[in-house]
Amino acid sequence: MSRTFFRNKLLYLDLIMLGLMIVSLPSLEAPKNIFLVGYLITRLISEVIQSKQGIKQWKSWDFLFITIIFTAFLSTVFAGFSGLEEWKGFKVFLTAILTGWFLSRTHYSQNQYRIIFLLIVLAIIPPLLWGLYEYLVIHSKKSLEIHSVGHVNHSAIYLTMIFGATLGWFISQFNFKKKNKTTQWQTILIGIMSFVLFISLIIGQSRGAFGIAILLGVCLLFLTNSMKVRIITIVTMLLVITSSMLLESGIIQKQINYQKSNNTLSNRDKVWNVSIEASRFSPLLGLGLSNWHFIKLSQIQKSVEARGEAFNADNYFFPGHSHSLYLSALVERGIVGLMVTLIFMFYWLYDLIKTFKWSKKSSTSYTLWAGSFSAWLATFGIGLVNTTFHHEHGILACLFLGLYISYRNELKPS
Template identity: 60%
Template sequence: MKKILPSLDLIMLSLMILSLPSLEAPKNIFLVGYLLTRLATEIIQFNKGMKLWSRWDTLFLTIVFTALLSTLFAGMPHLEEWKGYSVLMTAILSGWFLSRAQYSRENYQGLFKLIILGAIPPLLWGLYQYLIIHTKPDLQLHSVGHVNHSAIYLVMVFGASLGWFLSHLNLNKFKFKFSNFYVLALGILSLIFFVSLIIGQSRAAFGVGILLGLLVTYFLGKNTKIKIAGMISIISILMLSIVLKTGVVEKQIINQKANDVLSSREKVWNVSLEASRFHPLFGIGLSNWHFITIEQLRVSVESRGEKFNPHNYWFPGHSHNIYLSALVERGYVGLLVTILFMLFWMKHLISTFNWAKKTSQASYLWAGSLSAWVATYGIGFVNTTFHHEHAILACLFLGLYLSYTRAFFKN
């Protein structure tokens, strides 16, 4: 059993990655299988005296423990807090266990490419459903679902794909021969993912996607010509989408004319801000946001001697903000841990950047981690980004890069 665990570990992880945006049931089966094989490996290593521990392990454990406290002491108990806890743990444990894995350079390379290539089939199927047979009202990845959730997933994949392309693009050495056509294919693939953000019509995803594209181009372009050409290309696509009044642009224009630029998100945020007063330390419990009632808000507001206006609140089902979601569902403790996680992640990206630029493999793994960070915490200002498939994807990109740097990073 000990001999087959490493192979079984990689097989389960690979199958989970491939099924993540496409197949719901297999994704869950392979995810559980991966976590169990990793846990078995950790136990064996512990028994052998291999007690590896880092600040990242402490941070992951802190997230697990504080989220458990928010679940045990949920301000609105016996609802869906345990379901919400399991959703969060699915993503966090995926990233944590992966960060502790010890793979070969070829394994890291293969896993990264599986993430990118695995997004192609559900994207093509989603485009077919939306644009050709019209069975979907918007662009969705099959297992990811809702248009905004699929857009978050695609932003991460776009940034990682662009990093993969730029890590191999060298105009000084590039010649049009068969062995280099894969570089052109990577460029086309990145363009397809970027255009899909326009088709998807998620304004936040498109805007953050543009910012991410500019950042990846600036940081990973091998010379000034590539950086300038890349930035001009991204800005040109943006301008073209404005001139042609594509769906995502038209959506923004309509909202502006209706004096509703934020699509009433400010009313959703009012719910979260008021509900965060209910149980400020540990929150109301993960996934319990949609159980908040207008009557609870009225009592809370009027208890302070203020006038209550029900028209200032809207209940779409979740907080539409990763920071307010942490605040209301996990309290001040959850918000603090969320910000700490965000800052640790950013610090790791900054501290390893110069080293990562030295090799193409480290460069695109860095780009994947950066893309997950930007998508999660950028789009997170207007959407609840860290749950289900896109949370797992973010943790996969983070875990891959953490594991790679743990194995090969040299100051």
Template identity: 60%
Template sequence: MIAKLKTLDLFMLSLMIVSLPSLEAPKNFFLVGYLLTRTFFEFVEWKQRKIKWAHWDSLFLTFVLTAFLSTIFAGMPHLEEWKGYMVLLTAILTGWLLSRAQYSRENYQGLFKIIVLSALAPLLVGLYQYLIIHTKPNLQLHSVGHVNHSAIYLVMIFGASLGWFISHFSLDKFKLKLSKLYLIALGILSLIFFVSLIIGQSRAAYSAGIILGLLIINFVAKSKRIKLIGSISIMLLVLLSITLKTGVIEKQISNQEANNVLSSRDKVWNVSLEASRFSPLLGIGLSNWHFITLDQMKKSVEGRGKIFNANNYYFPGHSHNYYLSALVERGILGFLVTLTFMLLWFKHIIKTFNWATKTKESIRLWSGSLSAWIATFVIGFVNTTFHHEHAILACLFLGLYLSYTRQYLAKNIAKPI
């Protein structure tokens, strides 16, 4: 029975991954199927007294429970807090249940490759719609949507694909023509994903992609020559994008000329900071930010004896900052859980680095985890990063790497991580 459940959950997970950036309804169907299968698997393990608990399980559980408290005690109740909670819950459960899975090494590599390659088809369709037939105003992945959301998704995919590419340079000597062709194909794949960040016009994603590329090249590659060539290649692409005044560069120039470098994000952040006073401990409720009104701002500001200026506030629909979003919607408690989540994830990346860089298989999974962390927490300073498809993708990369290290690294050290 256990073997059949493993086969079923791998099947559901693989189909969900393929559907994630492309097909809305199938993605939801396979995601629910995967979560139910994994939950039943955990129940069977519990009945057989095989359940093992680690500190990451406690963190995931805390995330789920504190978000639940912010939902049932929402400061702005009866709006969309339950909808927002379900979105967060599916992402967290995906990462949590995946982190507890025990697959073969081949399964981990197969899932990683499916994640990367599944983004290629919707990206090519998005490029065709944007650049050729002009049916889209910007580059979007079909099931991911908004240009910034798609860009966040592509940052993670770019970092993972680059790690895949660099992993071969790090450890293999190429003697067969087939291997050289394979390497060239991986290089082109990484290039396509990086160029998509330039075309996508998200300045935060473009900057994060540059940082991520340089980090992976210089930390993963063992050859000084590869480090030099890789770093120069990225900088040349950056210089080329500046010289050609691509969309992302034009956007920056336009905003600078309009004296609006932050695209009014400072005014959006003012809304978040003021709204965080409404329900400080548990927040106003997930997905309720866009219900905040100017009248509420005025009442709050004047209630503190301050002078209200409507020009200081802007309402685009969300916080444009992952940390402020956590503070407003889930309160101080949710904010602290978010910081803990960020720091423990980063600690895991650093702690496992030396071990991960010893094999090309672990390099890939490590690169995926790093890419998800940077896309979530670096871009998170200027955008609301952890929701919907890119939250699920981030949790996929995190869950895969946690599961892999839990199973294989834990055998080599005193304590499981």
């Protein structure tokens, strides 16, 4: 009796910590960290109790998560640049992975899954409104930023995931119209929120995020059952894009200016040159997480000239990070880290494809699938030109991934 009571209390504490962390994630830095640690500790206690009771639930995702953590740990212990920020970087990376892993092993009710998803999506509203107010009204910010997420590109990655999840939620209202209890005005509000998020990505002026958001919207609409919704939404997106081009909005002007200065990639090619050369320093396990910004031009020069090649300083640029998920993995975690990242990417996609048909059986399963797909495409799509999967948007990606894995493990027929 007391054991059951304790487990129930632990489950409620688990949900409370998770909910508070989700609400704080885009808005409040310190509370987010406190509730995240609280959630991970609560989940760890639950895992220990299950282990002692002989409850074995290890699946393929569990082995993948532990492989990601173990290889990142090796890259930290044997970092090519030791004694710098590799342990700090490992801690940030570890908390994101553990969030997804522990969440994937939970057992909630259908209503609890819906509430968690709702919290993830709606938590963006206060910081987004505040960010728009700071940028457009009082001009205290030079770009649209989500308070706790920070830099415009990081905020755009976060917004892209939420946009895809919200659009998927909106589409599900039509795919499962007869089974939904959502009223018409609630569906309209979800549609308006999707539209506002899309507009916000234009305002944010992150070209990579906006491009992936368009691709994400097209993919989700292509997968919908309703031709009417597909046509109306695509036409709306095209009108918004066309209007932004005709009015030469900030994101269009930004692209034009870069093209005029013959710098379409915004010096990313020079940043990638740094990463490619620095990957030679410690090829197997990398320089250590968060150690990219310690790379010096003199080290690059020494490496290039050691091969007998001519060195040109103008070919390199140091913004503080790699501007690529894949090159970051290669430089900071080595060939091992890059291989694990690619395995993670392809297995996540395989899981999405494998479960897609099942996900279309209910509004909740389709919505959670859309959230996971949005996190995948934003992470690995924007990751081509920006450093994704760290800090808030890394945690958000793991939340969407873990939530869907948990839901389908709990409810999918074996």
